[in-house]
Amino acid sequence: MEITIKPYSTEYAKQCADIERYLWKENKEGREIRFDWTYTHCPNYSKPLCVIAINENNEVIGFRGYFLNKFFFANKEIIIAQLSDSVVSNKVRRMGIFQQMTIFSLNYLTENNVTMILNLSPSWSPYHGYKKMGFEDLAQFHSRYRFNFCQIFAKVLLKRKREHWSNKETFKIEKNGITYCVLQKIGDDILEQVESLENTVKIHASHEINNLRWRTQRPDRHYIYAYAIDNNKKILAFVMFKTLDYFLYDIGFMLYNNSKILKKLFKTFCHNYRPAAIAAWDFALDEKNHKMLRMLGMHSIPFINKIRKNPPVLVRTLQTNQDGDLNWIVNGIDIRKVENWSISKLDLDSF
Numbered sequence: 001m002e003i004t005i006k007p008y009s010t011e012y013a014k015q016c017a018d019i020e021r022y023l024w025k026e027n028k029e030g031r032e033i034r035f036d037w038t039y040t041h042c043p044n045y046s047k048p049l050c051v052i053a054i055n056e057n058n059e060v061i062g063f064r065g066y067f068l069n070k071f072f073f074a075n076k077e078i079i080i081a082q083l084s085d086s087v088v089s090n091k092v093r094r095m096g097i098f099q100q101m102t103i104f105s106l107n108y109l110t111e112n113n114v115t116m117i118l119n120l121s122p123s124w125s126p127y128h129g130y131k132k133m134g135f136e137d138l139a140q141f142h143s144r145y146r147f148n149f150c151q152i153f154a155k156v157l158l159k160r161k162r163e164h165w166s167n168k169e170t171f172k173i174e175k176n177g178i179t180y181c182v183l184q185k186i187g188d189d190i191l192e193q194v195e196s197l198e199n200t201v202k203i204h205a206s207h208e209i210n211n212l213r214w215r216t217q218r219p220d221r222h223y224i225y226a227y228a229i230d231n232n233k234k235i236l237a238f239v240m241f242k243t244l245d246y247f248l249y250d251i252g253f254m255l256y257n258n259s260k261i262l263k264k265l266f267k268t269f270c271h272n273y274r275p276a277a278i279a280a281w282d283f284a285l286d287e288k289n290h291k292m293l294r295m296l297g298m299h300s301i302p303f304i305n306k307i308r309k310n311p312p313v314l315v316r317t318l319q320t321n322q323d324g325d326l327n328w329i330v331n332g333i334d335i336r337k338v339e340n341w342s343i344s345k346l347d348l349d350s351f
Contacts, residue, residue: 001055003097005104008050008063013040015060016052022087026220033219038084038349043210044070045079049112051105053088053097061089064101066109066117067349070206073331077206081109083119083314084349086126099129106133110318115330119314120348127311134326137312139338142283144298151276155247162246166222171272177231178261180268186216186225193235197255200286202342203333207255215346216240224249226269228261237262239269242351246273251280252346259292266296283313284343313343 008016017028017035024031039048045068053062065085071078088097109117118138119130154160170183192209205211216223224241239262240252256262269275282293282300315335319327333340345351 001092001095003061003092003095003100004054005062005097005100006052006054007108008039008048008052010040012052012054012060016050016063019060019063019087019089020085022090023085030220037214037217037219038067039065041214042068043214044068044206045112049081049105049109049114051101051108053092053101055092061092062097062101063087064098064105066105069118069347069349070208070211071203072206073203073333074201076331078330079114081114081117082347082349083117083121098126099133102129102133106316106318115318116335117314117316117318119316120343121350122311122314124311127314130314130316133316135314135316136328136336138315138336138341139283140312141281141310142300143279143304144282144293145301145304146275146278146296146298148270148274148276151247151274155245155276160247165246165273168273171268173268175264178228178236178264179230180226180228180265182224182226182269182272184222184224186223186227188213189233190225190227190229190235190238191216194238194255197235197238197257199257200342202286203335203340204342205344205347207253215351218351221351222246223252224269224273226265228265237265239265240346241269241278242345247276249273249275249278250345250351251278252351253344254289254292256292259295262292263295281343281345284338284341286342289342313338 017032020031026034039050049066051064052060055061066081067084069080069082071080086098172181191212194212195207198207222243226239227235228237229235236258237256239254241249242252243249280293280298282290317326317328321327328334328336
């Protein structure tokens with residue numbers, strides 16, 4: 001069999017969406033919609049930077065996808081390629097195609113001025129292969145949780161269903177000149193203000209409106225937004241949640257300029273949506289946000305973090321020194337040190 005590794009182009013879109021059937025649960029139409037959202041409609045770069053493998057019949061037999069995310073390094077904006085979908089047809093397994101596509105992509109990304117790769121969704125099967133290709137461990141995953149056992153009882157034992165909550169109306173309350181809102185559709189008037197709440201100096205994803213608007217439009221997702229504004233409609237706090245069943249929630253990210261207002265906003269969300277459990281990543285946060293999660297009643301549960309152990313987050317620089325060695329210093333920052341990063345679940349391509 002003649003195999004060619006080359007950059008993805010739009011003529012292969014439907015074939016690539018089809019081969020995703022080995023990874024994605026959606027039907028054919030759902031896969032095409034998801035593929036278009038992930039790669040075609042990404043606002044962070046002029047084109048997808050994916051790689052494909054084709055055979056002599058121009059049939060796609062492998063796909064190496066990268067989720068292009070915009071990050072800030074010391075106030076300088078750069079594009080990070082996040083490892084996303086990697087799939088090979090069952091017809092050509094164990095022929096080294098996965099490794100060939102990944103090695104090809106390292107050069108392809110470098111040619112397109114991408115300076116690093118981040119893997120926030122690692123699995124054990126390719127982990128050691130990535131290590132051989134120069135990837136470094138950044139941090140072990142770790143989360144904090146908040147449980148409501150009455151709601152767990154309702155979900156698990158009483159078998160309550162909340163699918164109808166997808167039509168839940170906007171909840172709004174005003175107190176001391178601050179309006180607290182919890183809703184399922186978010187407008188540009190709020191999204192365009194979110195970035196103003198960002199105050200970390202660490203490496204962090206962009207929260208500018210084009211990026212956020214794209215993320216909020218991900219197909220087949222249920223998001224809940226909570227925000228607080230003053231009398232002048234200036235945003236004071238913002239939290240994005242994801243849910244599958246309106247019992248279990250993940251915090252995508254939270255930004256705020258007043259901890260008391262964020263606590264009140266969080267309480268408003270809990271009162272309105274009565275979560276059985278809320279989870280948030282905490283392995284790459286500054287001390288201020290670690291403390292904030294504790295104030296919100298979220299705790300580290302050691303046995304959960306142990307039984308759900310994944311490989312560490314991986315990072316790979318695409319810069320080299322004159323002697324050919326990998327250069328891990330980007331804009332004066334060592335990207336191998338987790339203390340230089342601020343990472344939230346929204347940065348995950350599948351959030």
